[in-house]
Amino acid sequence: MSALAGGPTTGAARTADLDGAAVPTIAAEDVSVVIGGQPILSHVSVTVAPGEVLALLGANGSGKSTLVRALLGVMPATSGTVRLFGAPLGPTVPWDRVGYVPQRLPAASGVPATALEVVTSGLLHGRRLRPPRGARARALAALESVSLADHAHRRVQEMSGGQQQRVLIARALVSDPDLLVLDEPTTGIDVPTQATFVDTVARLHDAGTSVVVILHEIGAFAPLIDRAVVLRHGRVVHDGPPPAARADHAGAHHVHEHAHPDPEPPPTGPTLNVEVP
Amino acid sequence: MSPVVEMLTSPLMQRALVAAVLVGACAPIVGTFLVQRRMALMGDGIGHVALTGVALGWLVGSWAGVVPNDALAVPGAVVAAVVGSLVMELVRERGRTSGDLALALMFYGGIAGGVLLIKVAGGTNANLISYLFGSIATVSASDVWLTVALAAVILGVGLGLRSALFAVSHDEEFARASGLPVRVLSMLVAVIAALTVTIAMRVVGLLLVSALMIVPVAVSQLYARSFARTMLGASVVGVSVSLVGLVITYWWDIPPGATIVVLAILVYGAAAALRPVLRHPAPVHDPHPEVVDDVLLADEPELARD
Ligand SMILES: Nc1ncnc2c1ncn2[C@@H]1O[C@H](COP(=O)(O)OP(=O)(O)OP(=O)(O)O)[C@@H](O)[C@H]1O
Ligand SMILES: [Mg+2]
Numbered sequence: 001m002s003a004l005a006g007g008p009t010t011g012a013a014r015t016a017d018l019d020g021a022a023v024p025t026i027a028a029e030d031v032s033v034v035i036g037g038q039p040i041l042s043h044v045s046v047t048v049a050p051g052e053v054l055a056l057l058g059a060n061g062s063g064k065s066t067l068v069r070a071l072l073g074v075m076p077a078t079s080g081t082v083r084l085f086g087a088p089l090g091p092t093v094p095w096d097r098v099g100y101v102p103q104r105l106p107a108a109s110g111v112p113a114t115a116l117e118v119v120t121s122g123l124l125h126g127r128r129l130r131p132p133r134g135a136r137a138r139a140l141a142a143l144e145s146v147s148l149a150d151h152a153h154r155r156v157q158e159m160s161g162g163q164q165q166r167v168l169i170a171r172a173l174v175s176d177p178d179l180l181v182l183d184e185p186t187t188g189i190d191v192p193t194q195a196t197f198v199d200t201v202a203r204l205h206d207a208g209t210s211v212v213v214i215l216h217e218i219g220a221f222a223p224l225i226d227r228a229v230v231l232r233h234g235r236v237v238h239d240g241p242p243p244a245a246r247a248d249h250a251g252a253h254h255v256h257e258h259a260h261p262d263p264e265p266p267p268t269g270p271t272l273n274v275e276v277p
Numbered sequence: 278m279s280p281v282v283e284m285l286t287s288p289l290m291q292r293a294l295v296a297a298v299l300v301g302a303c304a305p306i307v308g309t310f311l312v313q314r315r316m317a318l319m320g321d322g323i324g325h326v327a328l329t330g331v332a333l334g335w336l337v338g339s340w341a342g343v344v345p346n347d348a349l350a351v352p353g354a355v356v357a358a359v360v361g362s363l364v365m366e367l368v369r370e371r372g373r374t375s376g377d378l379a380l381a382l383m384f385y386g387g388i389a390g391g392v393l394l395i396k397v398a399g400g401t402n403a404n405l406i407s408y409l410f411g412s413i414a415t416v417s418a419s420d421v422w423l424t425v426a427l428a429a430v431i432l433g434v435g436l437g438l439r440s441a442l443f444a445v446s447h448d449e450e451f452a453r454a455s456g457l458p459v460r461v462l463s464m465l466v467a468v469i470a471a472l473t474v475t476i477a478m479r480v481v482g483l484l485l486v487s488a489l490m491i492v493p494v495a496v497s498q499l500y501a502r503s504f505a506r507t508m509l510g511a512s513v514v515g516v517s518v519s520l521v522g523l524v525i526t527y528w529w530d531i532p533p534g535a536t537i538v539v540l541a542i543l544v545y546g547a548a549a550a551l552r553p554v555l556r557h558p559a560p561v562h563d564p565h566p567e568v569v570d571d572v573l574l575a576d577e578p579e580l581a582r583d
Contacts, residue, residue: 072454095456102450111313111494113447114503121444126456129441155502171451181454 022050023086025179025210026071031080033063033070033234040066041234043080048179053201053211053224055242058231064214065103065183067231071212072100072181084179095125099177101168101185103214108157115159115167116152119143122171142174143167145200147193162188169197173204180204182213186220194220218242284527292421293413293480293523297537299428300477300489301519305497305511306435307473308490310466313446313504319467320487322365322380323358323474325387328483330357331408332394339398346400350408351423354478358471361387366467370460411482411534413523424476431469431476442466443504480519481534489515492541496548500556514544 026048033041041063048054056064069075071082073089087093099122119139123131143149146166151159156167165188172180180201186194198220201211205224215221222242230238284290311319334353338346361383368379395405407415435442445452445462452459470490477486497510522537 069450069454073456074450074453091456091458093456098454098456100451100454102448102454106448106450109313109315109446110498111309111504111507112498112502113443117443117504118447121440121447121451122455124441124444124452124455124457126458129438129457131440153502 024048024083025050025052025085026212027083027086028071029081031067031070031077031082033066033075034078039234041070041077044231044234044236045080046071046229046236046239048210048212050178050210051205051208053205053213053221053226055218055221055225055228056212056214056231057216057218057228057243062231063234064231066234068100068181068183068212068214072098091126093126096128096175097178098125099172099175099180101172101180101182103183103187105156105164105168112155112157114153115143115148115156115170116140118156118167119170119174122174125175138174139170142170145173145196146170147196162190162193165189166193166197173200178209180209180211180213182211184214184216187216198224284524289414289416290523290527292416292418293533294520295421296413296416296424296476297480297519297523297533298516299424300473300480301516301537302512303428303431303435303515304473304477304486304489305493305515306508307431307466307470308494309497309504309508309511310435310442310446311470311490312494312498313443314466316365316369317491318380318487319362319365319470320474320490322383322387323362323471324478324483324486325384326361327354327358327387327471327474327478328391328405328408329387329394330354330361331405331478331483332391332398332400333357335400335404336394336398339400346398347404351420351475351478354408355427355472355475357387358474359468362467362471363464366463370463407482408478409482409484410532411478411480411485413480413526413533416479420479424479427472427476431472434465434469438462438465439505439508447504481537485534485538488538488541489519492538492545493518496541496545499548499552514541518544 024047026046028044028046031041031044031046032039044063044067046054046067056067058064066075070077071084073082073093082089084093085097116136116139119142120131120135122142123135123138140149140152143152146169148163148166148170151163156164159167165185169182169185172182182201186197189197201213201221202224205211211224213221213225218225225242227240228238228242229236230243308317308320311317330353331350332353333356334349334351335347337353338349341349343349365380365383391405392402395402441457441462442465444455445457445459446466449459452462473490474483474486477489481489493511493514494507496514497507501507501510518537518540522540523533525531525540526533526536
């Protein structure tokens, strides 16, 4: 797809002309999160400009998911401030412009839900408690974009891990957001679907959507990424151009360690393991 | 007059039928959200706490000299159930480990408090029995109106906000990240659960309320694929067993609440046993989706990759 090739330059240009003038999509200042007396995040400041694609990198347990949760108000920050589209976290945020793909679906309850129902719930937000007109068609289109149109009426509980992950992606895409926050979106997803997904993100990026994406392997996202923030022990240790992958991790026999049970994607590109000076 | 016409024209039976249909429809709708939130036992907890409310209403009534002396029992149950359900929701929100213990304390505190207070109010444990096990024969016209009003609230919230309540119950983290008022919506679920318990109290009794909320959902989810159909199916099962149970007890002198619950459990047993036969036959096609492989097999041509 041509969007893929043109992505990085247009993205960088957009960031440049809007520098200073535009309200940042995300402005987080000095955010700290303490859970049960343990400092999970310490004094993290992150800004995401409109249209920018930011990769959030770091080892397991370095606090990436926690940072993203704090940015979206899922988990309250112990101190510091977060603004989304210029509005402090709370009811004034234009929530319809935010799309989020969490790291995994919560453990299933006994009540079945179809993929269509789960994706439709992505159309609800702070000021909209009932699905809008045409919700069904939009949800079906979103499922189509992750090649799950045939599975719209299947129970999500009975889907494979990767299919569930694609449902979560569709739920974030359905509202056509201006800020997309993705927590390891391609984990457990087969290579062709990863490529389709990266194409979709590239298209959104060209349309001006800001993206924050947590990755362990930059892989197919590489051409899209404008900037990278690296966390280590809950602190920012790098904020700038995407760092180079560590050479000794590029081999096929390197062992991936994941603290969570999600299935590993096949090794598609160089594993990113950053050396920070 | 034929016996059936006689049954349908008896004012007592008419009131009982209205109450049973409304309770049979409401309880499983609320139950669907509770099961989805993994709070299937919340109805039980609220039921126990409501007993203290009944006794408290009785106590206040006897102090104020209201006649009859149980006139405030139902309002007392409503207040105690709503307060209890909100406390349970707050406990859930805080965290799960201490939550278990807090819920247990409410269960036992609710029963013990009820038994103690009814004594103080000059009543006997026998007075509590009709609340514990239901007494649809004593449903008054004003009880029916209260049931209709509360059922309207339950159905209005449960069905009107169905999508938002689904979103919050299905994935709370995502709901927060969408700016949904998670806390308010969770409390709404708690409040309609409390209201359901109080209207079902007369029909099946506080100890069996939860069965009418949960068992129809258990039946329905054996067959339904979607959340909406689970809820609809559960409600149909709830209304059916309530009606059939009530009619049976019109002809035989057996307790209606227990009859309704036993019927529901029998329906569940039959539904579970017949599931392999009745549920859509296994698909003949390959359940694995047709997608390009991630790996290239040695004996396949390279073009399989693209
Ligand atoms: N709710 C919680 N309670 C206690 N500790 C938590 C909680 N959430 C996260 N932590 C801890 O905070 C640290 C950071 O977790 P986080 O999920 O943010 O890591 P991550 O960078 O996303 O890791 P991964 O790559 O495995 O997804 C971990 O040590 C984790 O144990
Ligand atoms: Mg994580």
